[in-house]
Amino acid sequence: MSEVMMALAGNTNASYSNATKERKRSIAVAAALELITARVSTAAPNGAHLEAEVKNISMYADQIQAALEAK
Numbered sequence: 001m002s003e004v005m006m007a008l009a010g011n012t013n014a015s016y017s018n019a020t021k022e023r024k025r026s027i028a029v030a031a032a033l034e035l036i037t038a039r040v041s042t043a044a045p046n047g048a049h050l051e052a053e054v055k056n057i058s059m060y061a062d063q064i065q066a067a068l069e070a071k
Contacts, residue, residue, distance in 0.1 A: 002034060016068055024065060032060035 016027055036053040043049035
């Protein structure tokens, strides 16, 4: 399990619930990047998919943070 996923799950000393506002954002962005990496790795190799996904990083991070705060 990646460090990001461990932080989201609360399996480290730097868990999401104990993190500062800035660290929470960093964790959410890192999680969004992991999702994008997984998605792009299965896409066609023309690169257009990556560019489209990168434009959505902020939106994905916002959604991840909102989901985690709703707990």
